[in-house]
Amino acid sequence: MTLYTSRQIGLNGRHGGMIAPVIAVGGCDLHGPQSALSPAGVGAEQISSLFWWMAGGAVLIWAVVIGIALYATLARPRKKHDVQGARWLIIGGGIVFPTVVLTILLSYGLMLIPKLRSTGNVDLHVAVSGEMWWWRVRYTSPAGEPVELANEIRLPVGKRVSLSLTSPDVIHSFWVPSLSGKVDMIPGRENTLILEPTKPGTYRGVCAEYCGASHAFMAFRVVVMEPQDFEAWLTHQAQPAVSSGSPSARQGEQAFLVNGCGACHTIRGTAADGRVGPDLTHVGSRLSLGAGMLPNDAQTFARWIGHTQQIKPEVRMPSFGMLPEEQLTALATYLSGLK
Amino acid sequence: MTEPDANRDDPETPAARWHSLWLLTLGPAFWTMHFLASYITAAIWCAKFAGRAGSLETVRWLIGGYTAVALVGICLVSWFGYRQHKLGQATLPHDADTAGDRHRFLGFSTLLLCGLSFVATVYIALTVVFIGTCE
Numbered sequence A: 001m002t003l004y005t006s007r008q009i010g011l012n013g014r015h016g017g018m019i020a021p022v023i024a025v026g027g028c029d030l031h032g033p034q035s036a037l038s039p040a041g042v043g044a045e046q047i048s049s050l051f052w053w054m055a056g057g058a059v060l061i062w063a064v065v066i067g068i069a070l071y072a073t074l075a076r077p078r079k080k081h082d083v084q085g086a087r088w089l090i091i092g093g094g095i096v097f098p099t100v101v102l103t104i105l106l107s108y109g110l111m112l113i114p115k116l117r118s119t120g121n122v123d124l125h126v127a128v129s130g131e132m133w134w135w136r137v138r139y140t141s142p143a144g145e146p147v148e149l150a151n152e153i154r155l156p157v158g159k160r161v162s163l164s165l166t167s168p169d170v171i172h173s174f175w176v177p178s179l180s181g182k183v184d185m186i187p188g189r190e191n192t193l194i195l196e197p198t199k200p201g202t203y204r205g206v207c208a209e210y211c212g213a214s215h216a217f218m219a220f221r222v223v224v225m226e227p228q229d230f231e232a233w234l235t236h237q238a239q240p241a242v243s244s245g246s247p248s249a250r251q252g253e254q255a256f257l258v259n260g261c262g263a264c265h266t267i268r269g270t271a272a273d274g275r276v277g278p279d280l281t282h283v284g285s286r287l288s289l290g291a292g293m294l295p296n297d298a299q300t301f302a303r304w305i306g307h308t309q310q311i312k313p314e315v316r317m318p319s320f321g322m323l324p325e326e327q328l329t330a331l332a333t334y335l336s337g338l339k
Numbered sequence B: 001m002t003e004p005d006a007n008r009d010d011p012e013t014p015a016a017r018w019h020s021l022w023l024l025t026l027g028p029a030f031w032t033m034h035f036l037a038s039y040i041t042a043a044i045w046c047a048k049f050a051g052r053a054g055s056l057e058t059v060r061w062l063i064g065g066y067t068a069v070a071l072v073g074i075c076l077v078s079w080f081g082y083r084q085h086k087l088g089q090a091t092l093p094h095d096a097d098t099a100g101d102r103h104r105f106l107g108f109s110t111l112l113l114c115g116l117s118f119v120a121t122v123y124i125a126l127t128v129v130f131i132g133t134c135e
C-alpha cells in the first residue's frame, strides 16, 4: 500500500472546495505499514495470533457443518440414523462443543489483558491528545523538560511505552494496527495504552472513531527506532527551531509572525507561541503534513497554507490563499527548512 | 369416582396459571441482575475506593457471592421448567395445539433459557477470575 494516497486537489477555489480523492487502495496487502496482520509490537503479535487461531477454527467448524449438510442432502445414507444418536450429535455439536470452545477463547482473551495493560516496567511516558483533526504529542526531554510535538510519534524499539490518551473536544480513538489494539480518547478522561514495539520501521496510525468532517484525514506516522537514535532524535526535537537563514527563509519567518500564524502555532525560539494548532518547531523534519495527509516538502507546504480548507474539510485553520505567491513560497521555504 | 390426585394438575386440563410466561423470564433475569450487580460493584469500587491500579480482591469475593446466588437461582428455575416440561406423558417436541402442550413447551423453553443464562453468568464471573486489578 502506498503511504500517500494520490489525490487531485482543486487548486482554484472555484470548485467550491471539492476534492476528488483518487485513493490508491492497496487491496489486501498483509505487509503494509498499517496491517494488524504484520505485527511489529507485542500487543499486535498477540492479536494477530489470536486472529489466526480463530480464523483457522472458524474454517474448520465451517467445513464440518457444510460437510454434515452435504452428507444429509447428497449422500442420502441408505440406513436411517437413529433418533437417539442424532440427538446426541445436536447436543454435542450444538451446545457442548461451542460452549467449550467459547470458554477457552474467552479465558485466553481475558488472560492476555492483565499483561498487556500492566503499567509496570514502563520505560517511557508519552502523552497524546486527539484534537479535531490532528494529534498533539508530549514527550519529556532527556533533560526532564516537556517537549510538545505533533502528528508523529517516535518510539525506541524493545521498550515498554505508556501512552496517556486524552481529547479536548470529541471522542477519538488511537490506533496503530501494526503495534497494538486501539484505545478511545474520551474528553474528560485519561486512558492508558501500553505499546511495546519489537521491529524498527515506519507504521501508520489512524483515528478509529468517527469525529467529524476530516476524521478520515486524521492519521499519523509512528517511527520505531534504535534506542540511541531515538535519544538523539528527542534531544534534537527538544531544541528550539533552527532556520537556514537564507533570505527566503528569513522572509518566511517574518511572514509567519506578521500574518498571525503565531496565534495558533508555536515555533520555539521565535515569538510564535500559539497553542491552538500543531507545534511547528521542527515541522520540516516530519514525514507528513496535515496529520498524515500530504508528503512533507516545500511544494506541499505552499499548497497546504494556500488551500487549507480545500485540502482538509472544515479544518480549524483558515486558508491563506490571499497572501501573495511570493510570501507563500517564503513561508514554505522557511517551514520546510525547520528540520 | 374418588379423586386420589385432587391436588395434582391434570396434565391436559388448563389451569389459569398455566398461561403465565413469568417462569420463562426468570433465568435471564438472574443473568441480567448478576451482570448489573457485578458491573456496578466493580465500577463503584474502582472509581471510589481502589483507584485506577487498585486491586479487585474485595470485588472478587462479592462477585463470587453474586455468582453463587445467581447460579443457584437459575438451577431452581430450571428445575421448575424441567418439571413443567415433563408433566404428563407427552414427549418432545410439544407442538400440539393444546393447553397441555403449550404448558410443556413453556417449561422446556424455560429449561433451555436457563442453560444459556447459566453459561452467560459463568462467563461474566470469569472476568474477575483472570483480571485482578482495576486497570
Ligand SMILES: [Cu+2]
Residues within 6 Å of the ligand: A171, A172, A173, A207, A208, A209, A210, A211, A212, A215, A216, A218
Ligand atoms: Cu476520528
